[in-house]
Amino acid sequence: MNKKTLVASMLLAMGGSAFADTTKDEIAMLKEQLKMLTAKIEKLELKTETTEAEVKKVAAVKAEAKSESWTNRIKFSGDLRDRFEYIDERGKEVRTRNRVRFRLGATAQVNDDLKVGFRLASGGEDPTSTNQTLDGAFSSKGIQLDLAYFDYKLNDALTLTGGKMKKPFYIPAKTPILWDGDLNPEGFALSYDKDGWTGALVGFSVDERKADTDALLFGGQMVKAFALDGNTLSAGIGYYDYQKLQGSTPLFDGKSRGNTLDANGRIANDFNIVEGLVEYKTKLGAQPFSVFGTYYKNTEADDLDTGFALGLGLGKVKNAGSWSLGYTYMDIEADAVYALFNDSDFAGGETDSKGHILKAGYGLRKNMSLGMTYISSEQDQSKTTQNDYDRLQMDLKIKFK
DSSP: OOHHHHHHHHHHHHHHHHHHHHHHHHHHHHHHHHHHHHHHHHHHHHHHHHHHHHHHHHHHHHHHHHHHHHHHHEEEEEEEEEEEEEEEETTSOOEEEEEEEEEEEEEEEOSSSEEEEEEEEESOSOTTOOOEESOTTTOOOOEEEEEEEEEEEOSSSEEEEEEEOOOOSOOGGGOTTSSOTTOOOEEEEEEEEETTEEEEEEEEEEEOOSSSOOEEEEEEEEEEEEEETTEEEEEEEEEEEEESOTTSOOTTTSOOTTOOBOTTSSBOSOOEEEEEEEEEEEEETTEEEEEEEEEEEETTOSSSOEEEEEEEEEEOOOSTTOEEEEEEEEEEOTTSSOGGGSOSSGGGGOSSEEEEEEEEEEEEETTEEEEEEEEEEEEOTTSSSOEEEEEEEEEEEEEEO
């Protein structure tokens, strides 16, 4: 081998060695970069998985919050009453019947200030009854719109209500001398409740007329509750002014129900009714006890223009074994109140009557109770001959919500 060939061989060997070293370095560098890239990818994948998990978790929390919000904002309630009734009106055959009352309603809290509500009830169109008599050869029974209203809270003390609503008035012991228990008026009411004062100003639509002025009711009530050593004394006044009743045919079914009619069969008097009420609540032993009185005078009638109720109550039905007793005496002259809207059970729903109401209740279980009401009354007080009217009601009551 000559020198040139030897030199060339040595150079090639050195170059190959250098190339090999360079290649090894580059491969090592690439491996390191690949390792770093893999780590970054794994980190990104982990972050992505974490983000997806967080998104799912947040979505689940929102769904749960939405569900809880829905259940908190909308509340359902209802009741079922099965009644056996015995009616003895002198001069007529004794009547017995089985009646049911079913009501189902809901309220929805639209926002912090606005609430809406509705209720469906059994019965027909009678404004003072949601009872349904069980007859008609097992025929289907009707369901009516019993309530449909909104409550808009204007501030801490004032609430505006509109629609078909519950009565916005204070009624001692729920005595139905002016308002039947099932009556739900229609129109607007501005209610007040603060510092022991409660009240309401109302404008109700009684009868819309296409060819004549509508029959309306404007009125108001104010009641003050006084705290007396753990007891409560409530006293109040009210005024109710009916518009365009005088001279009209008795509303709903044409029956006078004890109100005076003129020679043409129309309502003889207007009704501007002044109300006074008082109720004292205390305890006898462990049982709640109350005594009350109410007085009404129709300032537009020349005669037979006053009515009053006196009564007491002991106990309250709440849970199994709890009980209640009550007594009320009512005296309603013919034109003291508008007869269509007062108690539909007492004296057959007629004014010009007086008598006694005895009540008792007993709790069978929570939200389930028995009730008894006995009414002994006389009709036609202003006439020469009076008529006895007795009524016994036995109730099974069930509430749910």
